[in-house]
Amino acid sequence: MMKFGAKLVGGAFLGAALLAGSALAEDASLSLSIKDHRFSPAEIRAPANTAITLTVKNLDKTPEEFESKPLRVEKVIAGGGETTVHIHPLSPGKYRFFGDYHEATAEGFLIVE
Ligand SMILES: [Cu+2]
Known part of the structure; x- marks a missing residue:
């Protein structure tokens, strides 16, 4: 019984350490602008x-x-404004984005590799 308890505590501790490690991992920072x-x-x-x-300006x-x-x-x-978008970790691929108010011209891709 005690042995089982100790194992459980150890497992929880390892889990917490892994979580802390992933939270410390660096995000990739990207930025782009919208013009015309x-x-x-x-x-x-x-x-x-x-x-x-x-970051989208x-x-x-x-x-x-x-x-x-x-x-x-x-x-x-807003016009002249900027926003920050947080994107979760992705699998490799090509992800389309667009400007919904000017979709005919505002189109781009996030390439994850
Ligand atoms: Cu929309």
């Missing part, structure tokens, strides 16, 4: 299995909505 209703750069790259902090005077279905993001950015 286009993303610049229109392709951004990030490492797989890494949390991403993406809207250099236009009109608002834009940064949206991505595969990334499950939908965020309005």
